[in-house]
Amino acid sequence: MTAINFPAVRAIYRFEMARTFRTLMQSIAAPVLSTSLYFVVFGAAIGSRMGQVGGVSYGSFIIPGLVMLSLLSESISNASFGIYLPKWSGTIYELLSAPVSFVEVVLGYVGAAATKSVLLGALILITARVFVPYEIVHPVWALGFLVLTAVTFSMFGFIIGLWADSFQKLQTIPLMVVTPLTFLGGAFYSISMLPPFWQKVTLFNPVVYLISGVRWAFYGQSDVNAAISFAATLGFLAVCLTFVWWVFKTGYKLKT
Amino acid sequence: MLPAPQAHHAEPPPIVEIRGLGKTYASGFHALKRIDLTIRRGEIFALLGPNGAGKTTLIHIICGIVRPGDGRVLVGGHDIVRDYRAARSKIGLVPQELSTDAFETVWATVSFSRGLFGKRKDPAHIEKVLRALSLWDKRGSKIMTLSGGMKRRVLIAKALAHEPEILFLDEPTAGVDVELRHDMWQMVRELRGSGVTIILTTHYIEEAEQMADRIGVISKGELIVVEDKAALMRKLGKRQLALQLAAPLDRIPDALAGDPLELSADRETLTYTFDVQGEQTGIADLLRRLDELGIGFKDLRTSESSLEDIFVSLLRGRA
Numbered sequence: 001m002t003a004i005n006f007p008a009v010r011a012i013y014r015f016e017m018a019r020t021f022r023t024l025m026q027s028i029a030a031p032v033l034s035t036s037l038y039f040v041v042f043g044a045a046i047g048s049r050m051g052q053v054g055g056v057s058y059g060s061f062i063i064p065g066l067v068m069l070s071l072l073s074e075s076i077s078n079a080s081f082g083i084y085l086p087k088w089s090g091t092i093y094e095l096l097s098a099p100v101s102f103v104e105v106v107l108g109y110v111g112a113a114a115t116k117s118v119l120l121g122a123l124i125l126i127t128a129r130v131f132v133p134y135e136i137v138h139p140v141w142a143l144g145f146l147v148l149t150a151v152t153f154s155m156f157g158f159i160i161g162l163w164a165d166s167f168q169k170l171q172t173i174p175l176m177v178v179t180p181l182t183f184l185g186g187a188f189y190s191i192s193m194l195p196p197f198w199q200k201v202t203l204f205n206p207v208v209y210l211i212s213g214v215r216w217a218f219y220g221q222s223d224v225n226a227a228i229s230f231a232a233t234l235g236f237l238a239v240c241l242t243f244v245w246w247v248f249k250t251g252y253k254l255k256t
Numbered sequence: 257m258l259p260a261p262q263a264h265h266a267e268p269p270p271i272v273e274i275r276g277l278g279k280t281y282a283s284g285f286h287a288l289k290r291i292d293l294t295i296r297r298g299e300i301f302a303l304l305g306p307n308g309a310g311k312t313t314l315i316h317i318i319c320g321i322v323r324p325g326d327g328r329v330l331v332g333g334h335d336i337v338r339d340y341r342a343a344r345s346k347i348g349l350v351p352q353e354l355s356t357d358a359f360e361t362v363w364a365t366v367s368f369s370r371g372l373f374g375k376r377k378d379p380a381h382i383e384k385v386l387r388a389l390s391l392w393d394k395r396g397s398k399i400m401t402l403s404g405g406m407k408r409r410v411l412i413a414k415a416l417a418h419e420p421e422i423l424f425l426d427e428p429t430a431g432v433d434v435e436l437r438h439d440m441w442q443m444v445r446e447l448r449g450s451g452v453t454i455i456l457t458t459h460y461i462e463e464a465e466q467m468a469d470r471i472g473v474i475s476k477g478e479l480i481v482v483e484d485k486a487a488l489m490r491k492l493g494k495r496q497l498a499l500q501l502a503a504p505l506d507r508i509p510d511a512l513a514g515d516p517l518e519l520s521a522d523r524e525t526l527t528y529t530f531d532v533q534g535e536q537t538g539i540a541d542l543l544r545r546l547d548e549l550g551i552g553f554k555d556l557r558t559s560e561s562s563l564e565d566i567f568v569s570l571l572r573g574r575a
Contacts (some may be wrong), residue, residue: 005341093319
């Protein structure tokens with residue numbers, strides 16, 4: 001066996017991707033439909049009566065935020081469910097007794113969750129084109145931000161899945177923390193629209209940096225410097241990776 | 257503990273070597289106490305013990321599911337902590353619980369197990385395993401649609417998918433029907449024939465008696481006996497002679513008070529227990545003295561301790 005157990009990574013990755021395609025309606029169709037409704041309501045209907053934001057029509061302005069909204073929630077949901085399910089069903093014994101390191105487990109589960117999220121993001125972007133016209137100024141950076149965000153939040157979801165010992169806990173952080181932060185992270189507005197005090201407060205919201213970074217990649221303008229957004233996302237990824245390494249080293253919530 | 261047989265220099269190195277293994281859970285429960293055990297390559301080793309004795313903890317530590325406490329475990333010469341990849345790749349585990357992926361097909365879940373253990377795809381091997389376990393016709397079925405016995409077969413197939421050198425069977429026949437039990441033991445014999453080492457735990461002691469080469473008995477986290485099955489039964493087994501008396505006896509006569517005799521509750525059977533290994537059984541002398549005392553009998557039969565009798569007496573001795 002080589003230093004990295006590639007057959008194991010492939011097995012986990014394919015197993016997780018197969019789960020997605022088995023539940024296509026829930027995994028892909030439902031998020032695309034719900035995001036499309038946002039475009040219809042906020043983009044085409046309300047957006048047509050609103051002015052431009054930073055020289056961009058409101059319908060186009062919300063695209064990066066809506067894509068990030070789906071990307072964050074789906075990354076967390078896919079990865080957390082992926083690792084929680086074997087814990088719940090008891091099949092985790094196989095993963096724990098297999099000759100795999102935490103790197104391979106993470107590559108398999110997080111890789112699959114991030115792939116699904118990026119595919120979903122791409123589908124949402126294509127769907128958005130039906131309702132709202134937009135151009136992407138920095139397509140490579142846009143792709144980079146989307147992939148980095150998908151990987152980072154899949155990792156975060158993986159941690160939630162490791163930590164959770166009930167379906168309620170599995171839902172708590174995504175619903176009670178991540179969704180509010182995403183809605184208040186500038187998905188539907190520029191933070192320059194907020195009163196000065198709240199502009200300062202909102203900078204403590206990490207999602208602001210993600211949405212801002214993607215918006216810069218799309219339209220060349222953002223609330224926060226793109227380099228800071230990129231660095232902040234990388235920093236969060238490093239924190240998540242360190243935590244997962246610690247979990248596998250100590251067996252926290254996995255081994256007695 | 258009974259002394260383990262001395263290793264002969266010509267013997268191949270052990271497949272599993274456990275030295276001073278202890279385990280205390282966070283709750284303070286002392287599950288294993290300085291276990292020393294050597295499993296020989298290619299043998300069937302039965303680990304017996306009452307519920308909560310530490311059997312599953314021991315197996316789970318070797319397989320990597322539970323963190324070891326003190327001591328050291330080598331599998332195929334590889335340390336299970338430092339060299340876990342090499343160690344675990346040799347092991348297949350059939351867990352006690354029926355933990356399966358409900359929505360996957362049989363083929364997908366068995367193929368997944370092979371990949372997880374670092375093996376390249378080999379549809380021919382998967383087919384061989386599924387056919388051997390009578391699962392071939394069910395290969396496209398979702399696991400949730402299978403019966404409990406079939407799910408147990410799937411777990412065995414998953415454990416064999418990566419061609420392990422050691423197979424752990426943790427209570428494999430719990431709750432399965434006679435046919436599957438028979439098939440399973442047939443498969444275990446074939447696996448042993450192909451060089452796979454089998455370590456099993458079971459509550460059906462007659463199965464261990466039939467299948468195992470060696471027996472280990474664990475109680476309250478301590479390994480109290482490790483012995484070749486035949487030697488164990490010879491050393492700790494008892495034989496008994498039951499005499500069906502011609503007329504009921506009120507009590508055992510004083511002249512026979514020093515003999516290992518027991519009178520049944522209905523006072524019609526006199527049972528004499530003697531040492532299996534003894535050169536003189538004392539039967540001839542007993543029959544002569546019974547004749548002198550005028551105690552006749554109309555029938556006699558001898559019996560030998562089963563492994564279950566030995567197991568129960570060992571545990572009672574530790575209680």
